[in-house]
Amino acid sequence: xxxxxxxxxxxxxxxxxxxxxxxxxxxxxxxxxxxxxxxxxxxxxxxxxxxxxxxxxxxxxxxxxxxxxxxxxxxxxxxxxxxxxxxxxxxxxxxxxxxxxxxxxxxxxx
Amino acid sequence: xxxxxxxxxxxxxxxxxxxxxxxxxxxxxxxxxxxxxxxxxxxxxxxxxxxxxxxxxxxxxxxxxxxxxxxxxxxxxxxxxxxxxxxxxxxxxxxxxxxxxxxxxxxxxxxxxxxxxx
Numbered sequence: 660x661x662x663x664x665x666x667x668x669x670x671x672x673x674x675x676x677x678x679x680x681x682x683x684x685x686x687x688x689x690x691x692x693x694x695x696x697x698x699x700x701x702x703x704x705x706x707x708x709x710x711x712x713x714x715x716x717x718x719x720x721x722x723x724x725x726x727x728x729x730x731x732x733x734x735x736x737x738x739x740x741x742x743x744x745x746x747x748x749x750x751x752x753x754x755x756x757x758x759x760x761x762x763x764x765x766x767x768x769x
Numbered sequence: 770x771x772x773x774x775x776x777x778x779x780x781x782x783x784x785x786x787x788x789x790x791x792x793x794x795x796x797x798x799x800x801x802x803x804x805x806x807x808x809x810x811x812x813x814x815x816x817x818x819x820x821x822x823x824x825x826x827x828x829x830x831x832x833x834x835x836x837x838x839x840x841x842x843x844x845x846x847x848x849x850x851x852x853x854x855x856x857x858x859x860x861x862x863x864x865x866x867x868x869x870x871x872x873x874x875x876x877x878x879x880x881x882x883x884x885x886x887x
Contacts, residue, residue, distance in 0.1 A: 691874055702862045702878035703813070705771070710873075746812065750874055755801050755866055757876055761812045 662686075663749055665760035672737055672767050680732040680763045682747035692730050693757070694723050695746040703746055737767045772796050773865050775879035782853055783887055790848045790882045792863030798843035799865035803876060804836075807860045819846045853886045860884075 664683045672678055684692065691710050695703035707716040709725035716723045720741060722733045732745055744764045748757040772795040782788050792802060800821050805813040817838050819825045825838035835857075837849040846865075850857055860883050864876040 702881045708872050759812050
Protein backbone atom coordinates (compact mmCIF):
# COMPACT_ATOMS: atom_id res chain seq x y z
CA UNK A 660 0.00 0.00 0.00
CA UNK A 661 1.33 3.42 -0.98
CA UNK A 662 2.11 5.50 2.07
CA UNK A 663 3.91 8.65 3.15
CA UNK A 664 5.07 9.25 6.73
CA UNK A 665 6.67 12.40 8.10
CA UNK A 666 8.63 12.91 11.28
CA UNK A 667 8.82 14.56 13.65
CA UNK A 668 5.27 15.81 13.94
CA UNK A 669 6.50 19.04 15.49
CA UNK A 670 9.93 20.60 15.85
CA UNK A 671 11.06 23.63 17.82
CA UNK A 672 14.43 25.11 17.00
CA UNK A 673 16.40 28.06 18.22
CA UNK A 674 17.30 30.52 15.54
CA UNK A 675 20.49 29.27 13.90
CA UNK A 676 20.03 25.69 15.11
CA UNK A 677 20.18 23.42 12.06
CA UNK A 678 18.09 20.25 11.80
CA UNK A 679 16.41 17.85 9.40
CA UNK A 680 12.85 16.77 8.65
CA UNK A 681 12.15 13.27 7.41
CA UNK A 682 9.70 11.94 4.84
CA UNK A 683 9.51 8.17 4.40
CA UNK A 684 7.58 6.67 1.55
CA UNK A 685 6.47 3.31 0.29
CA UNK A 686 5.30 3.56 -3.29
CA UNK A 687 6.13 1.39 -6.22
CA UNK A 688 7.69 3.20 -9.12
CA UNK A 689 8.40 6.60 -7.58
CA UNK A 690 7.39 9.34 -9.96
CA UNK A 691 8.74 12.20 -7.93
CA UNK A 692 8.72 13.40 -4.35
CA UNK A 693 7.42 16.88 -3.66
CA UNK A 694 8.07 19.23 -0.75
CA UNK A 695 5.68 22.04 0.14
CA UNK A 696 5.60 24.73 2.78
CA UNK A 697 2.26 25.73 4.28
CA UNK A 698 1.72 28.81 6.41
CA UNK A 699 -1.37 29.00 8.66
CA UNK A 700 -4.51 29.87 6.72
CA UNK A 701 -2.80 29.54 3.34
CA UNK A 702 -2.44 26.96 0.62
CA UNK A 703 0.77 24.92 0.31
CA UNK A 704 3.61 26.57 -1.53
CA UNK A 705 5.72 24.42 -3.83
CA UNK A 706 9.36 24.12 -2.74
CA UNK A 707 11.11 21.22 -4.47
CA UNK A 708 10.66 18.09 -6.43
CA UNK A 709 13.11 15.20 -6.53
CA UNK A 710 12.92 12.38 -9.01
CA UNK A 711 15.76 9.97 -8.37
CA UNK A 712 17.82 8.67 -5.47
CA UNK A 713 20.88 10.80 -4.85
CA UNK A 714 19.29 13.94 -6.19
CA UNK A 715 19.55 17.15 -4.14
CA UNK A 716 17.87 20.52 -4.46
CA UNK A 717 18.60 23.73 -2.56
CA UNK A 718 16.72 26.93 -1.93
CA UNK A 719 18.11 29.49 0.50
CA UNK A 720 18.43 27.71 3.86
CA UNK A 721 16.65 24.57 2.68
CA UNK A 722 18.15 21.51 1.05
CA UNK A 723 16.16 18.44 0.05
CA UNK A 724 17.72 15.04 -0.52
CA UNK A 725 16.29 11.75 -1.71
CA UNK A 726 17.12 8.09 -1.16
CA UNK A 727 15.22 5.01 -2.30
CA UNK A 728 13.13 5.01 0.86
CA UNK A 729 13.05 8.54 2.22
CA UNK A 730 13.69 12.19 1.74
CA UNK A 731 15.20 14.72 4.11
CA UNK A 732 14.62 18.42 4.25
CA UNK A 733 17.66 19.98 5.85
CA UNK A 734 17.29 23.42 7.36
CA UNK A 735 20.55 25.26 7.91
CA UNK A 736 20.69 28.15 10.38
CA UNK A 737 16.93 28.64 10.37
CA UNK A 738 15.27 31.99 10.96
CA UNK A 739 11.87 32.70 12.55
CA UNK A 740 10.39 33.26 9.10
CA UNK A 741 11.08 29.61 8.31
CA UNK A 742 8.39 28.67 10.82
CA UNK A 743 5.66 26.79 8.93
CA UNK A 744 4.33 23.31 8.30
CA UNK A 745 6.36 21.36 5.79
CA UNK A 746 4.53 18.75 3.75
CA UNK A 747 5.90 16.06 1.51
CA UNK A 748 3.89 14.24 -1.14
CA UNK A 749 4.34 11.52 -3.73
CA UNK A 750 2.14 10.77 -6.74
CA UNK A 751 0.33 7.46 -6.70
CA UNK A 752 1.79 4.73 -8.85
CA UNK A 753 -0.88 5.13 -11.49
CA UNK A 754 -2.95 8.27 -11.84
CA UNK A 755 -2.71 11.90 -10.79
CA UNK A 756 -3.47 11.79 -7.09
CA UNK A 757 -0.87 12.76 -4.49
CA UNK A 758 -0.32 11.02 -1.19
CA UNK A 759 0.49 13.62 1.44
CA UNK A 760 2.29 13.14 4.71
CA UNK A 761 0.75 14.69 7.80
CA UNK A 762 3.43 17.35 7.87
CA UNK A 763 6.05 18.65 10.27
CA UNK A 764 5.19 21.83 12.13
CA UNK A 765 8.40 23.82 12.49
CA UNK A 766 8.75 26.65 14.97
CA UNK A 767 11.94 28.70 14.99
CA UNK A 768 12.39 30.73 18.14
CA UNK A 769 14.33 34.03 17.96
CA UNK B 770 4.94 30.96 -13.02
CA UNK B 771 2.34 28.35 -11.95
CA UNK B 772 0.05 30.70 -10.06
CA UNK B 773 -3.33 29.46 -8.85
CA UNK B 774 -5.98 31.78 -7.47
CA UNK B 775 -9.09 31.07 -5.46
CA UNK B 776 -12.12 33.21 -4.90
CA UNK B 777 -13.44 34.06 -2.43
CA UNK B 778 -10.70 33.80 0.19
CA UNK B 779 -13.31 33.56 2.91
CA UNK B 780 -17.08 33.29 3.04
CA UNK B 781 -19.69 33.21 5.77
CA UNK B 782 -23.13 31.90 4.91
CA UNK B 783 -26.31 30.76 6.55
CA UNK B 784 -27.19 27.12 6.89
CA UNK B 785 -29.09 25.84 3.86
CA UNK B 786 -27.55 28.19 1.32
CA UNK B 787 -25.16 27.26 -1.47
CA UNK B 788 -21.66 28.59 -1.88
CA UNK B 789 -19.52 28.58 -5.02
CA UNK B 790 -15.72 28.65 -4.87
CA UNK B 791 -13.66 29.37 -7.98
CA UNK B 792 -10.20 28.06 -8.72
CA UNK B 793 -8.20 29.50 -11.59
CA UNK B 794 -4.79 28.71 -13.01
CA UNK B 795 -3.55 32.15 -14.03
CA UNK B 796 -0.53 31.49 -16.17
CA UNK B 797 -0.82 27.88 -17.29
CA UNK B 798 -3.42 25.45 -18.53
CA UNK B 799 -4.52 22.73 -16.18
CA UNK B 800 -6.31 19.70 -17.55
CA UNK B 801 -6.53 18.34 -14.03
CA UNK B 802 -7.47 20.19 -10.87
CA UNK B 803 -7.95 18.86 -7.37
CA UNK B 804 -10.13 19.94 -4.49
CA UNK B 805 -9.00 19.40 -0.92
CA UNK B 806 -10.45 20.01 2.48
CA UNK B 807 -8.33 20.74 5.52
CA UNK B 808 -9.33 20.76 9.16
CA UNK B 809 -7.26 22.62 11.78
CA UNK B 810 -3.87 21.06 12.41
CA UNK B 811 -4.56 18.24 9.97
CA UNK B 812 -3.18 17.44 6.56
CA UNK B 813 -4.95 17.84 3.25
CA UNK B 814 -7.85 15.53 2.50
CA UNK B 815 -8.53 15.00 -1.19
CA UNK B 816 -12.19 15.44 -2.02
CA UNK B 817 -12.25 15.08 -5.78
CA UNK B 818 -10.24 15.17 -8.96
CA UNK B 819 -11.55 17.39 -11.71
CA UNK B 820 -10.72 16.93 -15.37
CA UNK B 821 -11.55 19.53 -17.97
CA UNK B 822 -14.61 18.61 -19.95
CA UNK B 823 -15.53 15.51 -17.97
CA UNK B 824 -17.19 14.56 -14.72
CA UNK B 825 -15.20 14.83 -11.53
CA UNK B 826 -14.00 11.77 -9.68
CA UNK B 827 -14.94 11.86 -6.03
CA UNK B 828 -13.12 10.20 -3.16
CA UNK B 829 -14.90 7.66 -1.04
CA UNK B 830 -17.20 9.28 1.47
CA UNK B 831 -17.51 12.58 -0.39
CA UNK B 832 -21.09 13.31 -1.49
CA UNK B 833 -21.04 14.29 -5.13
CA UNK B 834 -24.52 15.79 -4.94
CA UNK B 835 -23.43 18.04 -2.11
CA UNK B 836 -20.08 19.10 -3.50
CA UNK B 837 -20.66 19.94 -7.14
CA UNK B 838 -17.56 20.34 -9.26
CA UNK B 839 -17.44 21.89 -12.70
CA UNK B 840 -14.24 22.08 -14.72
CA UNK B 841 -15.50 24.03 -17.69
CA UNK B 842 -12.21 25.26 -19.11
CA UNK B 843 -8.48 24.60 -18.91
CA UNK B 844 -8.09 27.42 -16.41
CA UNK B 845 -11.21 27.28 -14.26
CA UNK B 846 -12.76 24.78 -11.88
CA UNK B 847 -15.57 25.54 -9.46
CA UNK B 848 -16.71 23.83 -6.29
CA UNK B 849 -20.27 24.46 -5.15
CA UNK B 850 -21.23 23.44 -1.65
CA UNK B 851 -24.97 22.92 -1.85
CA UNK B 852 -27.29 23.34 1.12
CA UNK B 853 -24.37 24.05 3.38
CA UNK B 854 -24.50 23.07 7.04
CA UNK B 855 -22.21 23.98 9.95
CA UNK B 856 -20.33 20.69 9.59
CA UNK B 857 -19.26 21.84 6.11
CA UNK B 858 -17.28 24.66 7.68
CA UNK B 859 -13.68 24.10 6.73
CA UNK B 860 -10.71 25.32 4.72
CA UNK B 861 -11.08 24.36 1.07
CA UNK B 862 -8.00 24.35 -1.14
CA UNK B 863 -7.72 23.70 -4.85
CA UNK B 864 -4.67 22.71 -6.81
CA UNK B 865 -3.87 22.52 -10.47
CA UNK B 866 -1.60 19.99 -12.04
CA UNK B 867 0.92 21.67 -14.25
CA UNK B 868 4.44 21.71 -15.55
CA UNK B 869 7.02 24.25 -14.54
CA UNK B 870 10.45 24.37 -16.10
CA UNK B 871 12.13 21.14 -15.03
CA UNK B 872 9.24 20.13 -12.79
CA UNK B 873 6.89 17.40 -13.93
CA UNK B 874 3.60 16.31 -12.40
CA UNK B 875 3.62 19.04 -9.75
CA UNK B 876 0.47 20.30 -8.09
CA UNK B 877 0.30 24.03 -7.55
CA UNK B 878 -2.06 25.19 -4.85
CA UNK B 879 -4.41 28.08 -4.49
CA UNK B 880 -4.44 30.19 -1.32
CA UNK B 881 -7.53 28.44 0.06
CA UNK B 882 -11.06 29.47 0.95
CA UNK B 883 -12.26 29.58 4.55
CA UNK B 884 -15.95 28.61 4.66
CA UNK B 885 -17.96 29.26 7.80
CA UNK B 886 -21.57 28.10 7.87
CA UNK B 887 -23.71 29.61 10.61
